[in-house]
Amino acid sequence: MSRRPGSSGAVPAGAATATLALAMLLALAVYFGLEAERLRAVWTTGAFFDTDDAMRMVQVRDLMAGQGWYDMTAWRLDPPAGVFSHWSRVVDAPLVLLIEFFQLFLNGVMAERAARIAFPAFVLLALFGAGAYAARIFAGRSMRLFGVASMLFCGVMFWQFPPGRIDHHAPQITALIFSMAAMAEAFDPARARKAAALSGAIMALCLAIGFENLAFFALVAAAPAILYVLRGAEARDALLGFALGLGGALTFFFLLTVGPARWGVEACDALSMAHLVSALTGCAIYALLAIFGARISSPAARLAAAALAAAITIAPLALMSPACLADPFAGLDPIVRRYWLDHNAEVISIVEDYRIDPTAAVLMAATILIGFLGALFGMWRASGMARARWLFLSALIAIGVAIGSLHVRVLSTTMPLAGLGLLAPVGALRDFIAARMTSALGRTAAPLTALLALFGLSSFGVALAEPPFPISAAIENSAAKAWRRPDPCLESASYEPLAALGPGLAVSQISPGSYLLAQTSLSVLAAPYHRDNHGNRLALDILRSPPALAESLARKAGAKYVLLCWAKPSDEAALREMAPDGLGAELTRGHVPGWLRPLDIKGTPFHAFQVMPRSD
DSSP states (O other): OOOOTTSOSOSOHHHHHHHHHHHHHHHHHHHHHHTHHHHHHHHHHOOOOSHHHHHHHHHHHHHHTTOOTTOOEETTBSTTTOEEOOOOHHHHHHHHHHHHHHTTTSOHHHHHHHHHHHHHHHHHHHHHHHHHHHHHHHHOGGGHHHHHHHHHHSSHHHHHSSTTOOSSHHHHHHHHHHHHHHHHHTTSTTTHHHHHHHHHHHHHHHHHHOSTTHHHHHHHHHHHHHHHHHHGGGGHHHHHHHHHHHHHHHHHHHHHHSOGGGTTSOOSSSOOHHHHHHHHHHHHHHHHHHHHGGGOOOHHHHHHHHHHHHHHHHHHHHHHOGGGGSOTTTTSOHHHHHHTGGGOGGGOOHHHHHHHOHHHHHHHHHHHHHHHHHHHHHHHHOOHHHHHHHHHHHHHHHHHHHHHTTSGGGHHHHHHHHHHHTHHHHHHHHHHHHHHOOSHHHHHHHHHHHHHHHHHHHTTTGGGSOSSSHHHHHTSOTTHHHHTSOOGGGOGGGGTGGGGSOSOEEEEOSTTHHHHHHHSSOEESOOSOTTOHHHHHHHHHHHHSOHHHHHHHHHHHTEEEEEEEOOSHHHHHHHHHHOTTSHHHHHHTTOOOTTEEEEOOOSOSEEEEEEOOOOO
């Protein structure tokens, strides 16, 4: 019988692994049951529920249609030049493979829908695995099932993992949990090199997908240096392993995802040469510290060396791309920022979110706070290396809370971290019950009671929300009331009638752009992406200009249609507030200029107009 650390040895290793696999599959079954309505909508109608999911499918379709691997241009967005996307082929590739697989026995449309269901499910299954791995590191092998449960109950699966969710957030969240747990494992000198290398390699994968978790990874990357300051030569394997893992993997992913033609192009929102050089510089310094740093015996001197290493690491980025150290949206057109970004619900603060839906905002914040307090409890209760790990997790949650208070989307990344924080009080409760129950029934009751406690803590106070699952309505996304509330202008079904329009360039509001690209053959000027600076500004200028000037701008852009949606009074108000005498405002009042012809399209809240040929 095999015995593992943290286990009593009463359960064979093979049986424990089988039990864990079964638990993960059961959790996935629960997920499908709770998301049955959305799953059905994706399968039967192909509905999109988020602009990013629609845009991702546009990118995947273009790749499957023959667009180059390194060519990330969305050609139908702000044509003829198009917009070069900052998104990564790392997410496109598995979607293409899934579609190709399902096409073996389904037609193209249904294969795409099947892939959109399978992709988030596979990533969620990986998240369950990450939760089990992290639970073993923080709380012992016997807590792995609770790690799976913490990912199931923390609420993030309703926010970033539902059927149809194929954007980049879910893979990044999963990668962060794996990388964080591996770094925590590297606190043990006996496992440091392999665990730190794994942490660095997974971090590289995540950075190749996107930079949303960069703040969290700053702490993960700093952990080997902190270990070096505190432990000296004992941190050698952590330094060297992380340097090899991050440096090797990031180089691989850079070459895989960034074409040679763009090696000299500055990019602050995606992996670039400047980021690679900075990362490799840091990896080289970590390697030097691992080889020669043992000679520095004073903790103060090691701290100075680590601080110097940090400054040298950031220097290439500061020299090659100084703009990347400033506001990431500094280059955004001020008009676009005013009328789009400043109202984008993904970047609103928790205070603004509270104004939209106080109950949901408080409940989401409360559950994360409970997880944070749980991690602090684990730190208080533990000692030595275990205490350092709980401190590490607490610091990551604190980072998430700090940034999430400014941009609520970050709280979706913080949720699974907070879920892991609950393992400390839940484990203590299980141990307390088990110590006082010696019967077989008692030993069974202890983990079940702890599991119920985990569920109760993670869904604290959320029973006021809608059934069938308490978390699904309130924690699914506190900001859902802002960007996922029922809005006919952003419902996939509203775009189906527009598919009958012939190809051409459409002038529309910014938010509908992704859906128009995904569900029609139209090209668009505007879409909710910061790189579409020119197209978004031009679309806003057309809608804000008096009809005569708007005609000149629209014809110069080659526009064939004007498509506007005002399903609610607030939609009309927004168009009128932009410019009371602008084209958008005039159209809401029914004042259609002679150069536009209204199109009678039933079944959609969109008001469609065709640009007429010049009369002269």
